[in-house]
Amino acid sequence: MKTSDTLLLLFIVILVGFSLWAITPLDGDRFGRRGLTLGLDLKGGAYLVYEADLSKMDPSQTVDQVMTSVLSKIERRANAFGVKEPIIQRQGENRILVQLPGEKNVDEAKKLIGQVALLEFKETTSDISGQPQTDDKGEVIWTIATGIGSDGLTKELTGKYLKPNSRVDLKPNTNEPEVAFEWNDEGAILFEQITKRNINKPLGIFLDGQAISAPTVRAVIKSAGIIEGMDMKEAQNLAIQLNSGSLDVPLTVIQEQTVDATLGSDSIKKSIVAGAIGLLLVALFMILYYRMAGVIATLALIIYGIILTAVFKLVPVTLTMAGIAAAVVSIGMAVDANILIFERTKEELRAGRTLGAAVDAGFNRAWLAIRDSNVTTFIACIVLFWFGDTFGAFLVKGFALTLFIGVALSMFTAITVSRLFLSITAKVVKNTWLYGVKA
Amino acid sequence: MIDIVGKRKWYFLISVCLLVPGIISMLAFGFNLGIDFSSGTVMTLRLSQPVEQAALRQQMSDLGFSDATIQKTSEGDFLVRTRDIDSDEKIALVDGLKKGLNIDVTIRDFATVSPMVATEVARNAAIAVLVASIFMILYIAFAFRHMPSPFKWGFSAVIALLHDVLIVMGAFSILGWLTGYQIDAMFIVAMLTIVGFAINNTCVVYDRIRENVRKGINKDFAITVNSSILETMARCVNTSLVVILTGLALYLFGGVTIQQFILALLVGVLVGVYDSIFVAGPLLVLWDRGLKTESKAA
Numbered sequence: 001m002k003t004s005d006t007l008l009l010l011f012i013v014i015l016v017g018f019s020l021w022a023i024t025p026l027d028g029d030r031f032g033r034r035g036l037t038l039g040l041d042l043k044g045g046a047y048l049v050y051e052a053d054l055s056k057m058d059p060s061q062t063v064d065q066v067m068t069s070v071l072s073k074i075e076r077r078a079n080a081f082g083v084k085e086p087i088i089q090r091q092g093e094n095r096i097l098v099q100l101p102g103e104k105n106v107d108e109a110k111k112l113i114g115q116v117a118l119l120e121f122k123e124t125t126s127d128i129s130g131q132p133q134t135d136d137k138g139e140v141i142w143t144i145a146t147g148i149g150s151d152g153l154t155k156e157l158t159g160k161y162l163k164p165n166s167r168v169d170l171k172p173n174t175n176e177p178e179v180a181f182e183w184n185d186e187g188a189i190l191f192e193q194i195t196k197r198n199i200n201k202p203l204g205i206f207l208d209g210q211a212i213s214a215p216t217v218r219a220v221i222k223s224a225g226i227i228e229g230m231d232m233k234e235a236q237n238l239a240i241q242l243n244s245g246s247l248d249v250p251l252t253v254i255q256e257q258t259v260d261a262t263l264g265s266d267s268i269k270k271s272i273v274a275g276a277i278g279l280l281l282v283a284l285f286m287i288l289y290y291r292m293a294g295v296i297a298t299l300a301l302i303i304y305g306i307i308l309t310a311v312f313k314l315v316p317v318t319l320t321m322a323g324i325a326a327a328v329v330s331i332g333m334a335v336d337a338n339i340l341i342f343e344r345t346k347e348e349l350r351a352g353r354t355l356g357a358a359v360d361a362g363f364n365r366a367w368l369a370i371r372d373s374n375v376t377t378f379i380a381c382i383v384l385f386w387f388g389d390t391f392g393a394f395l396v397k398g399f400a401l402t403l404f405i406g407v408a409l410s411m412f413t414a415i416t417v418s419r420l421f422l423s424i425t426a427k428v429v430k431n432t433w434l435y436g437v438k439a
Numbered sequence: 440m441i442d443i444v445g446k447r448k449w450y451f452l453i454s455v456c457l458l459v460p461g462i463i464s465m466l467a468f469g470f471n472l473g474i475d476f477s478s479g480t481v482m483t484l485r486l487s488q489p490v491e492q493a494a495l496r497q498q499m500s501d502l503g504f505s506d507a508t509i510q511k512t513s514e515g516d517f518l519v520r521t522r523d524i525d526s527d528e529k530i531a532l533v534d535g536l537k538k539g540l541n542i543d544v545t546i547r548d549f550a551t552v553s554p555m556v557a558t559e560v561a562r563n564a565a566i567a568v569l570v571a572s573i574f575m576i577l578y579i580a581f582a583f584r585h586m587p588s589p590f591k592w593g594f595s596a597v598i599a600l601l602h603d604v605l606i607v608m609g610a611f612s613i614l615g616w617l618t619g620y621q622i623d624a625m626f627i628v629a630m631l632t633i634v635g636f637a638i639n640n641t642c643v644v645y646d647r648i649r650e651n652v653r654k655g656i657n658k659d660f661a662i663t664v665n666s667s668i669l670e671t672m673a674r675c676v677n678t679s680l681v682v683i684l685t686g687l688a689l690y691l692f693g694g695v696t697i698q699q700f701i702l703a704l705l706v707g708v709l710v711g712v713y714d715s716i717f718v719a720g721p722l723l724v725l726w727d728r729g730l731k732t733e734s735k736a737a
Binding site: 256273335 | 625
């Protein structure tokens, strides 16, 4: 055996050994990776695209500042809600992609994350009889409560003056939930003035323009307070939102995809079965048609499968249903390179070359076709990956990435594993019938 | 020797027969567009007890979703399509169904797309197909730059490609109004995979023609093309067979979520085999000689 072949064989053995070590057991800890990383459609969860209404933004800030602020607030909310490993990304100018893997309570999470959650305090003006003034329909007229800040300017009292330590308490007597909050220094200055002039009058607490409660002020309060009138969930969500701060601009959901976890695990089981059957059929066909060479192709295919799984686990590549489809399609493409080589080898054998020469010539001649056909597939993958964000969501990107890795790896196994094994076998097994040609 | 190039007018006729119904269908009916392109909601509902489809339809329309289309999946779930709805409407719908039918309802998957996003998806998908095709054609032109009249190769490859894509699109336009097959983003992915596959096949055949022209196996270009097609035939059939085997396994056992995608892929691969044997090569000859039958292939 040539030295270069010996080295190549050694390299393949090490690579396969390493890959096997990396994937057995599949959920074993290797370089901090455990198991395969599954996409939303396989483990369940939600994929949401929010659009920010930039016409409502503070004109003194840049779009980037506003979006960065919104993103970090959303992240804090998602983490506080208990989502494991949320993915939050800005998309284009004014869109935010939020992925909540494994989240079961999607509707609640969606509301919590996307709500502006602007907390405002409003006061009433009294009429002659001391009752709050009402409009024509008899509804109380609320005006935003303001105070003079430490710098002498008039300021509206909103949630932005809260310390980020709001929490849910239970009222001692009734066990009803309430949100306890604390003002920062500036908020305390404003709150003191507002409570002072509203003693024995109602003070309205509004979230995004909706009244939560309107307690009557009993004493001058400076630094802290409570908000009542919600159920437990609402109180918990409000505390999270107050601590993250209100969003700078309103958001709307423009795209949503939610998958139940049970559907995901069904899909995994099914695609494993489908993949195994597909692989078996291909192996059977290859061995029946190409005999000895088919056995080598099957071996190359198994090695391909082992390395592919290791790459998926270690990179890690997020596997989606479309990605699994791509992996199975790439089995076909992996075999294609082998078929090209074998067909060429057969031709060379028929042309009367010796086995060793035929294998070498077969590989060399097939190389151009292998290269051209794989490069065109790469081009399709790159374009799909590029555009994946803009259509079909994670499906398209997952497909493109997996197919790219699959095809690249299949090219590698074809030009190393198949070729090497074929030339080694050619030295040992000389019967040309075994290579698909009449002896 | 089997004469494919000499009988090319018959094979082109078969291609025309495959193309015409689909093109008529595309022009007359267009496509049955899924929510990715037309906006709306698709969800899979699993009910705790079997319910008649008619009862579910009645309940949906009582809840204000009279436009909803309902299909029973092979797994006994219901696939419901309707306009795009928000979270509150979703919760109200599920609660309404639970109360109205007196059973438990789980949403297995749920996807909603707003009209604005749908327009963008359609536009970007079209751009993606165009960009990918242009780059692949450029690559082919580059790979065949040393051949006489490289334009011939490039254009023939493009026509062979359009041939495959149009036949598959036509087939799914027809399936759209026959069986309700909806075109979604994954269909675009399938089309791009088919484009890649078709170019891939054409490459292998042209590659061999290029090699045989260089070797000068025959003075007659038509005969050279014909032998090249025959030499690569086994590869084209076997490779496609392998993809069809794996695709078939996915189609039969992979679950309903990807069935439509795999179907599009399978049709594309089948058309691709036909194209690479009977269309791509003969197109090169058509360029020089038209449809005239030339001196018999030896």
